[in-house]
Amino acid sequence: MNHTSESPYPLARHSHSMSPDTRHLLWSVAPGVAWIVIFLVLPSLYLIGVAFMTNGPYGQPQMPLSLDAFRQLAGFGFLGWSPGNLYTLLRSLWQTLVATGLVILVAYPLAYYISTCRDKLRPIMLLAVVVPSWTNQVIRAFGWMNLLSPGTPLADAAQALGLIGPNMGLYPSNFAVTLGLIYNFLPFMVLPLYAAFEKLDMALVEAARDLYASPVRAFWHAVFPQTLSGLLAGTVLVSIPAFGMYVIPELLGGGKAMMLGNLVANQFSGGSNWPLGAAGALIMLVATFGGLYAMRKVGKRLGGGEEVVI
């Protein structure tokens, strides 16, 4: 086997012992792999296991395996069926949908505007979008509380318009949660969209205009497809964390604006029903993967078969 040591292709050797290159490669990826296995794969497997276990007298998961947790999540309890959990689930979906949609509506023109600013101004504008997210989420939620609670100018204005009753505030409410979500996730939509707008090929827009497309149709056929990957990336970055959001509905929502994240958190703390919490987390995980898959499909369709990398 002497001749194999002279082979220019180290990985193609007949020898069973690893080449130095392969060994180096393994060593360099090992910490990353270990990290993922220990902190992602194993806990996820544990979580899935817990979701199929039974709730013990002190909230701890125990055998035998059962679908109790999912039955409870669907609303079947000791006292018969109640829709509370399903409402929470639907509210989470709805809030995610509304917040993501509104974030797109705000971020799309904003990202375009920033991309057209002078070279010197652009980093400042981007910084202005990003800087708020450097402050702790909890502190920002408290800020909104102060702005929306009864007696503040915003609440007074809403009262004057008849949107809320007298002596009421805009918080706590579903509206406050939506607002909080939009505010929180705006940068995550602006940045990928800005990246797409920055490399926008104006020649394509001109080609569309030249080929009888009105300004609106030129936007739809020549601008929008170019920003699609940014839009999908932003949608993923916003909708997935929004769906599992805990802090904002907890602080701005009150009891009636609970989202799935709050339900899960309650089961692991006060409610003390780990299997139910794990089942809720599992639903989130499934919904996330489902959403990602759907997004890929949409991207492929609108991108004309081109893989849109998310």
Add this chain to the structure above:
Amino acid sequence: MTASATPTDAAQPTEIDNASVRDASAITLRNLHKRFSGDAIALDGVDLEIRAGEFFTLLGPSGCGKTTLLRLLAGLEAPNEGSLTIGGKDVTETPPHLRSVNTVFQSYALFPHLSVHDNIAFGLRMKGIPAAERERRVQEIADFIKLGSLLERRVNQLSGGQRQRIALARALVCEPDVLLLDEPLSALDAGLRTQLQVELQRTQKRLGMTFVFVTHDQDEAMVMSDRIAVLDSGIIQQVGPPHEVYERPINAFVARFMGHVNLFDIQGIHDVTVTTALGELAMEAPLQPGKHGGVMLIRQEVIELGPTVSEGYNGLDGVVKERHYRGSRIEYRLEVNGQPLMATASNLGQRLYAVGDRIKVSIHPEDVVRIEA
């Protein structure tokens, strides 16, 4: 579309007949001015008539305003001043999607998210042509440019030459009154370029469509065009058929740009004798009254080299300083009276002169021309 007006030759370069004015594809530009922010002047008062069915080329160095002029025709820029009519209709304020004008862009600007078929069909779709007719026309044009087998491909799977054809097909399929071409061949290698130049010219003649072609390559312009407009600094320097612009350039800029010239500052003219650093040379005709100064032009290919001076020619003594053998022709850099003089001889199998050879240089008085500096 049929050829309703055949391109005319040098005899009537600025006259346009009424039939072509009425035709939907004749173009008239009046006093067009275009300034960009930062006081950059792109067009500085352009007046131009482009005839229906003509292959018209805007020729000039980069930054001369030729692309801006094309974009004004497409409607992608608006002029600061002046008017623009196509087929007798004022379109100065008309947005691009309402003009019967299509463009082949320098970068091709094909839609990367669409197939070849959908790229070609785009304009017809926007125009609201019914699907059946659309399919027929896409198929027809695809056969015409011999790309029928590529229709389902994606644009980024194609070569430069194929993209160029698709960009052309995408514009042609709309059957516009005027087709604009913005240096569509500049990204291609030399062989393909020559081939497509011929194909483009043939296509234009076959369709009888008005083509306005932009290029900085004077050879390309001369090969394809019925008429050429040479631009510099946003001003049209000269308009005419290729042979006229090449052989009778109106000033030193055009002469230099068209190439293969010797230019000498005129130090004095007396009757038919012109004095330059090269010496005294006889011209064919005396200078028109009221003109003075200027530049003496001698084309490289009119200079004859030999052991003796030909009868009736201006004779000069020269020394060969460099020889460039180019196959079909031979270029000599001579020194005459301490001045460099370029001469190009067709390769007819005559003897080659070597560097250092002393020879007689013969120039016919007809070929000694005075032009504006």
